[in-house]
Amino acid sequence: MATYKETFAKLDRAALIPFFVIGDPDYATSLEIVKTAIDAGADVLELGIAFSDPIADGVTIQKADIRALKAGMTVKQALQFIKEVTDYKPVPIGLLIYYNLVYQYGHDKFFADFKAAGGSSVLVADLSIDDADEIAGPAANAGLETVFMVTPNTADDRAKLIAEKTTGFIYTVSLLGITGARETLSKKVGPLVAKLKSMTDVPVCVGFGISTPEHAKEVAAAGADGVIIGSKVVKMIEDNLGDTEKIKSEVHSFISSVRAVL
Amino acid sequence: MENKGRYGEFGGFYVPEVLIPALEQIEHAFYKFKDDPQFVAELDNLYKNYAGRPTPLYFARRFSEHVGFNVYVKREDLLHGGAHKVNNTLGQALLAKYMGKTKIIAETGAGQHGLATAMTGALFGLETKIFMGVVDIERQSVNVHKMKLCGAEVISVQGGTGTLKDAINDALRYWTSHVDDTVYIFGSVCGPHPYPTIVKHFQTPIGVEARAQSLEILGKLPDVITACVGGGSNSIGLFSAFVDDKDVRIVGVEPGGRGLATREHAATLVAGKVGVFHGAKSYLLQDEEGQVYETESISAGLDYPAVGPEHCMLKDSGRVEYVAVGDEDVLDAFELFTKTEGIIPALESTHALAYLVSQKGKLPAETNVIINLSGRGDKDVGIVEKNRPVE
Numbered sequence: 001m002a003t004y005k006e007t008f009a010k011l012d013r014a015a016l017i018p019f020f021v022i023g024d025p026d027y028a029t030s031l032e033i034v035k036t037a038i039d040a041g042a043d044v045l046e047l048g049i050a051f052s053d054p055i056a057d058g059v060t061i062q063k064a065d066i067r068a069l070k071a072g073m074t075v076k077q078a079l080q081f082i083k084e085v086t087d088y089k090p091v092p093i094g095l096l097i098y099y100n101l102v103y104q105y106g107h108d109k110f111f112a113d114f115k116a117a118g119g120s121s122v123l124v125a126d127l128s129i130d131d132a133d134e135i136a137g138p139a140a141n142a143g144l145e146t147v148f149m150v151t152p153n154t155a156d157d158r159a160k161l162i163a164e165k166t167t168g169f170i171y172t173v174s175l176l177g178i179t180g181a182r183e184t185l186s187k188k189v190g191p192l193v194a195k196l197k198s199m200t201d202v203p204v205c206v207g208f209g210i211s212t213p214e215h216a217k218e219v220a221a222a223g224a225d226g227v228i229i230g231s232k233v234v235k236m237i238e239d240n241l242g243d244t245e246k247i248k249s250e251v252h253s254f255i256s257s258v259r260a261v262l
Numbered sequence: 263m264e265n266k267g268r269y270g271e272f273g274g275f276y277v278p279e280v281l282i283p284a285l286e287q288i289e290h291a292f293y294k295f296k297d298d299p300q301f302v303a304e305l306d307n308l309y310k311n312y313a314g315r316p317t318p319l320y321f322a323r324r325f326s327e328h329v330g331f332n333v334y335v336k337r338e339d340l341l342h343g344g345a346h347k348v349n350n351t352l353g354q355a356l357l358a359k360y361m362g363k364t365k366i367i368a369e370t371g372a373g374q375h376g377l378a379t380a381m382t383g384a385l386f387g388l389e390t391k392i393f394m395g396v397v398d399i400e401r402q403s404v405n406v407h408k409m410k411l412c413g414a415e416v417i418s419v420q421g422g423t424g425t426l427k428d429a430i431n432d433a434l435r436y437w438t439s440h441v442d443d444t445v446y447i448f449g450s451v452c453g454p455h456p457y458p459t460i461v462k463h464f465q466t467p468i469g470v471e472a473r474a475q476s477l478e479i480l481g482k483l484p485d486v487i488t489a490c491v492g493g494g495s496n497s498i499g500l501f502s503a504f505v506d507d508k509d510v511r512i513v514g515v516e517p518g519g520r521g522l523a524t525r526e527h528a529a530t531l532v533a534g535k536v537g538v539f540h541g542a543k544s545y546l547l548q549d550e551e552g553q554v555y556e557t558e559s560i561s562a563g564l565d566y567p568a569v570g571p572e573h574c575m576l577k578d579s580g581r582v583e584y585v586a587v588g589d590e591d592v593l594d595a596f597e598l599f600t601k602t603e604g605i606i607p608a609l610e611s612t613h614a615l616a617y618l619v620s621q622k623g624k625l626p627a628e629t630n631v632i633i634n635l636s637g638r639g640d641k642d643v644g645i646v647e648k649n650r651p652v653e
Contacts (some may be wrong), residue, residue, distance in 0.1 A: 052553040053427065053539065055434045056278035062421065062431075075551050099538045104552035126276045126538070130263065149279040153441065154477055158282070173280060 004145060004168050007044065007092050008203040013262045014220035015043040016048040017205060018255060019096070019230035021064040022047050022081045023073030024237055029244050030068070031081060033237065033251055035088055037250035038143065040252045041200045041259035042087075044092045045085070046123075046228055049078045051098040056125040063238055075101055077111075086118025094121040094147055094168065108207060111142035123147035124207065129162045136165070147171050152188040163200035169226065170196055173208045174219065191223035197223060217261045229258065263289055267455020270578065272571030275454035277541045281434070284338030284441040289456040291361045296463060305356055312385065313341050313348045315467060315634045319475035319632065324602035325615075325639035329622045331629040334484065335605075336472045338496065338636045346468060347378035351447055353464030355382035358445040365389040367443040369433040371398055371426035371492075372563030372610065373405025374637055375449030380414035390414040393433040396424035398562050405641055423556040426566050430540055441467045450493025451570035454541025458570050462498045469503025472632055480630055488513040489634035490613040491531065491584065492564030496636035505581060514573065515617045517559035518586035526558035530569040531577050532558065539568045545577070560589040560645065561609035563637075587616040593650055595619050596639065608637030609645065 008015055018037045023030050034045065050068035054061060082093055095114060102110045102124060114122065122144055124135060129148055139146050146166030150159050152173065165168060174189045189206060196204045206219045207228030216227045233251055240246040263286055267273045275285055295301040309315040317337045326333045326334070338346040351368075358366055366388045370376025376392040383390030392409055396418050399406050409416050419435075422428035437446045448457040451465075476484050487504055489497035491514040504510045519527030527533070530545045537546035539554055545553040547567040559565045576582040577622075592609060595616035600606050607615060614633045625631070 052422075055431050055540070056438075057278075059433065066421075069553065095306055100546070100548070100552040100554070103536075103538050104548070104550065125278055126541070128275065128277060128279055128282055130266075130282075131274065131276065151280040153283045154279060155283065162279075 002092065004092060004203055006214065008225050011043060013224035014224055015205070016041060016047050016232050016255065016259050016262060017044045017226050017228045018042050019046040019048065019207070019228060020234065021050055021061065021068050022078040023050060023068035023071055024064040024234065025067045025160050025241055026071040027073065027077060031084055032244060033247055034085055036248045036252050037233070037255055038089050038091055040255035042091065042255060044226065046094045046095065046096060046230070047074055047082065049101060051101060054098060054125070058231060060235050060238065064234045075105055079113050082114070082117040083120055090118070092120040093117055093118065094123060096123050096125055099124050099127045102135070107138040108141065111138045111144055115142040115144050119144065121145040121147045123171060125147070129158070129165055132165050148175060150192070152192055159196065163196060163202070166202055167198065169203040169205050170200065171228065172196060172204055172206045172224070174206050174210065179200040189219060193223045213258045213261045216258045220262050227258070227262070263455065264293060265289065265455065267459060269458070269571040270575040270618040272543050272574040273351060273455055273458055274543055275541055276538045276543065277454050278438065280438045284437065285454060285456065287361070288445065288460070291357055292456055292460050295357060295360050301356065301360060305353060307407060308352045308356070308468065309349070313352060315341070317341060318469045319472055319479060322603050325420070325599055328598065328602055329618055331625045331627055331631060333618060334479070334630065334632045336468060336500065336632060336634045338468060338634060339605070339607065339611070339638035340545065343374070343378045343381055344640065345374040345378065345611045346465065346499060347375045347449065348381065349383040349467060349499070350355040350449065350461050350464040350495065351375070351378040354445070354460065355379070355386050355388060358388060358447070359386050361445065363443060363445045365440070366447050367391045367393065367433055367436060367444055368447045368449060369393045369429040370449065371429070373398065373402035373409070373641065374563060376414070376416070377405050377408050379447050380412035383414055385414040391436070391638060393419055393429040393436070395419045395426060395428050398425055398429070401645060402562055407607050425556070425562070427540070427554070428499060433487065447648040450495040451498045452493045452540065452542055452544065452568055456635065458542070458572060461495050462502060462572065465495050465499030466502055468496065468499035468634060469501065472500060473503045476632060482518050483507055483510050484623070484630045484632045486511045486513065486629060488515060488614045488617060488631065490515050490564060490610050490636065491569065491573060492517065492528070492566050492610060493630055494570035496569060498572055500632070500634040501576070505576070511583045513617060514582050514584045515613045516586045517561060517564040517613060518588035519560070521588055522586060525555060527586065528557035528559045528565050528567065529585040530567060531573060532586045542568070542571050544568050544574050544626070560592060560649070561613070561642070563608070563610040564613065587613050589636060591616040591620065592647065594649050596646055597650065605635070606639040606643070607635055607641045609642045611636045612639070
């Protein structure tokens with residue numbers, strides 16, 4: 001698997017990174033949806049493992065977590081899912097996970113198993129840079145890159161520390177708050193991306209609230225190396241439960257339309 | 263952060279990056295003002311004249327005769343609002359005022375912390391939102407109404423089982439997008455640093471007073487002290503003054519719900535395993551993969567799958583014993599205490615009374631026990647009636 005730096009360098013445009021909760025609404029349907037996203041032009045995938053109490057996520061992702069858990073999703077099955085995805089096509093996969101799941105699985109074993117499944121990077125939603133050392137060693141030993149978040153209210157010296165410790169890409173939040181599709185994006189995105197790019201040469205990706213091709217274009221024009229789209233596509237699953245073909249066609253057409261403007 | 267907020271290996275601040283600046287702000291303000299003479303004087307005045315501190319240490323003669331040893335009751339139930347929660351909300355709301363914030367939010371289970379926050383929101387003229395699980399809203403409707411009377415908005419939380427943990431999830435979510443003008447007033451000694459430290463600080467008067475009252479009334483320290491443990495704020499408030507008194511035995515009582523053999527309990531320290539949840543490392547009720555259990559207790563205020571990090575440390579060091587008592591024993595103790603003393607105890611605090619009942623015949627007659635009666639039970643009368651109809 002190529003590093004993010006190599007993957008992003010090969011693209012002459014911003015990377016398109018959709019986010020899905022693994023196993024939403026169930027294992028088989030979820031796998032079809034993710035494959036559809038790859039076929040429609042996703043460059044990188046951000047996949048989440050469902051957690052009972054996802055405090056960093058908005059209501060759309062929270063509901064997806066509940067659907068996946070109700071369908072019987074487990075961490076072990078999620079790793080199998082990732083293997084099936086990377087067997088289908090070797091796209092880089094960034095994982096979003098809550099810390100307690102890593103903690104209970106065992107740090108070293110978790111990162112080793114995720115790497116073996118074909119994963120590229122890990123973002124622990126409730127682990128800040130202050131405690132990055134709890135995962136940095138095991139992740140590096142397994143050959144995984146780390147992803148950390150920077151938000152518009154992150155102080156400069158802190159952003160610098162995050163930029164130094166991040167080995168994969170920086171996940172920049174385009175607005176304060178939690179995940180969720182929104183009408184307009186914050187004007188703070190451009191300056192924030194520029195600031196981060198002056199601090200590091202790892203890719204800088206933007207997420208939270210990106211829900212139209214225009215948003216994606218705006219973010220790419222602001223200099224982002226990647227555009228992460230989560231709640232918008234997850235909502236397509238929620239709105240069409242039981243109609244897998246409709247979900248796939250909506251996801252396909254949305255991702256193609258975003259890809260077309262990047 | 264100026265401090266890592268660790269109690270041994272427990273505690274810390276395991277939160278999304280977006281919350282860090284908000285926690286830093288609160289931590290900074292806490293260290294800046296906690297010993298500030300004006301802040302201390304203002305809080306002391308509120309404790310005395312608004313909340314009703316100091317609370318008495320009362321010898322429960324008839325209950326003592328029943329259990330066969332001496333039971334002294336720390337009367338936090340007499341505080342304004344009917345529970346120890348006001349100690350903390352006065353402190354944190356005053357801190358919010360000193361920080362120049364205009365809005366406060368809080369989570370609540372039994373409604374006691376929500377009510378205490380709503381009262382102080384009214385007192386300081388702060389816009390107040392209370393997040394409460396939909397199930398708790400139903401079982402604590404009187405407190406919901408009181409909160410609204412104080413001018414607070416009560417936000418019904420539908421997620422999960424509609425109890426305390428879901429209320430905290432939503433309050434944290436709301437806070438992440440309103441950190442500029444809003445302070446989150448956390449109700450117990452759990453959650454991310456600096457909350458375990460802040461809430462403990464504002465609850466320490468319980469133990470400080472009880473220790474001095476024991477020396478005054480008994481001429482010596484008690485042999486045993488006990489309190490219920492949900493998140494663990496009233497118990498830390500009592501225990502902290504006695505932790506260094508090696509001869510004082512300390513017992514924390516957790517909710518055993520329908521029995522530890524079932525999953526329908528919330529006895530985190532007795533039956534949990536270490537994990538990371540709601541911003542802190544602590545014992546946690548969870549499945550093998552780390553998904554957090556939905557807990558069960560007859561007392562909404564103890565219905566929580568995690569527990570304060572300092573309690574975890576006190577358990578591991580062996581300084582404090584933690585036990586669990588089940589719902590039925592709690593109801594028995596509720597009836598007994600009310601009949602012998604004419605005091606209706608909160609079901610939360612009644613867990614500690616039930617533990618004392620279980621010690622009948624086991625503790626020598628000359629034993630002096632202090633139990634923290636953290637709240638009054640008016641709010642629970644409906645629940646008790648449903649379970650134990652009065653003839």
